[in-house]
Amino acid sequence: MSGCTHPAHQHCSFCDSKGHLTVEVDGNGDPHIDDPAPKDPSRRGLLKGSIAAGLGTLGAGLVGSSVARAADGTMQTRSHYFIPASADTVHWGYFSKSLKPQVEISSGDFVTIETLTHHAGDDYDRMIKGDPGAESVFHWDKKKKGVNRRGAGPMDASLFGRGAGEGLGVHICTGPVYVKGAEEGDVLEVRIVDVAPRPSANPAYKGKSFGVNAAAWWGFHYKDLITEPKNREVITIYEIDAGLDRNWAQAVYNFQWTPQTDPFGVVHKTIDYPGVIVDHATVKENHGVLKNVRVPVRPHFGVAGVAPKEADMVDSIPPSYTGGNIDNWRIGKGATMYYPVAVKGALFSVGDPHAGQGDSELCGTAIECSLTGTFQFILHKKADLAGTPLDKLEYPLLETQDEWVIHGFSFANYLAELGDKAQSDIYAKSSVDLALRDAFRKSRTFLMDTQGLSEDEAISLLSVGVDFAVTQVVDGNWGVHAVIRKALFSGGSL
Template structure:
């Protein structure tokens, strides 16, 4: 391994290893509620919950509806190295004109979380120019992040503040838009003990929560961008592997980075072929680490077992080529191989998966297993 890579890993693991050694993190997805009238998905480890340095609440004043931009004022400011809980909502199926109807129609409690969603739908305004997208929390300003840096986002925890999620199908949507004739919304109810979401009796989907959208602001000269298509700054990547204990790296384009998140998913298959996953509210706890002068062209991610390279394009074939180029560049530049060796390794040992085919800009990600590099030792915080 090149010295630069070893130094990079060492610097990014010191504080994370210390944090996890305290045993303070809850394992798996947990469903907690601020009220007592909602079933709870308990933590079965008897560990104390993680105590963040900051909590960004899912309140109307902390939300932005569907866009990123350098001119969007931050709702919170944190320091490099801080642990931050960011509460999000996912109002899939909830109408702006009568948000209460969704809960009563589906026999769901009008608890505190539901009241927060209702307040957000009634008070948060769409972007004036007509840009549309997800209901997001942020942006969060990270002190010290400057253009040319990269931001490491360690995903420490993902918890559910409500006991259900929603999936939908509709004409013109998803991967086979012409074959869908009617709109239908499905409520997946969560089973606390089994940690599954159920569409109906006999169909139980394992819950593997992750954030569909994690983004930094694009450069100022790009103006405001919809949260629907992902980009080099992150956004709607919909990579199902970005669960608790994984890391996302994004390039910083504006002072403070301006991190925004939302579009929580309880579970998703690669492709997200109906157009959406199990859309759900998630409280995301992350640790922000700024890497000065570590310039990235595209998002990168890491799990305990894999490095993840990302390819994006409106054409799926080009997205695949971009993912392959990114994978080869990573193997070459970060792991110390020639380009031809990297391409050979990608062909024989790397899996390429379709992240999603429904977000205008399509995604392919390369899963590069650490285990195939038997002479290298990869330190990791999780």
């Protein structure tokens, strides 16, 4: 609303006329995301958390707190934090258990987090210009970069000469968030309360946001092109209404990637290092593409998760048991994710924001668009999980109002399964077959444990009532997800 003074929340549906972020709660302290929770018991959440309203004026760090009644009747304080996206708050292209937290929170607290797409440099004028946070992150001149390390590779670029980190991991991640009391074996519940596009700061594009789709060399399509030139990478720029009053995106123009020389003098013949600013004097913009096509806007976070324990520096591209680059368009407003905690404090980070994507992310990217999200974090201690649906959870689980979504990967935990060379071998060993097998096994166990089905019952239901789909085939560790509709279990009284 117009009263919200923070630029990332100019159109936030949760901001009141005074610019305060509020979350409406029911008698149990649960937030109303869109509609009140349905009365059908089969569509209730996996667990009832003790949730309260988060109030406060947006700013750096702690922005406010409130007291609300929890489900057990006790009064509890919930704090609301804010992490802006800047060169000081992001880590580019990797997860690490050694990262210094940006904030330390308690279970039940809210955090509003700004995220930037690593593809913003494909159109500097629309996606970076005039935006201090984005400008600090993407700053790169002959003397220095705003964020030097980009990827989990060597800092001296001794492998390929691309730049610090070598681009072995590409996503700009904001965080991490340290959750007090979180330890290995616990489960972190992350509720996505709100998601809003980051408006263009360029006055020429007031009220608009923009995103990038790159049909790139790592896309599933790349070796199967039929028109010349066969080895081409094509960037398409999309326009999104910053207030989401219009629920579709429209293509503005596209261009074919040409060799780009970065400020350090390295020539990038392909899209091989994140954050290179495209010189539009070297490309031909083709306007009027995808005429009369409206792409559904489904804002979500491609990368979200906690730090793994197996290595200190982990490439952000392949997803794994702690989440990461899952690239499921369902991980947006109103959704809840459950992550197994692997390290002290959990260390949650989020990035790779998307305005829209289809299942498979076939050409290599979605509509990569900077977003701001508000999250609530609920910690479930290992000692309290016995007999609950989260007992022994070993993978990232998605819950929406209507569905549970089970994420399978070619390798459930590739860092442990593939050994010392896991971060390179994963790119050569993934397949949809392996990912489907993993999704099947996880879904079978989920139905047996949470619904009390026998193995034979679970297998029959998986075949006749559950949809399996390809999440993505471009992230190194390929993904297949199973969508289990809660309405399947509404036939009896519970």
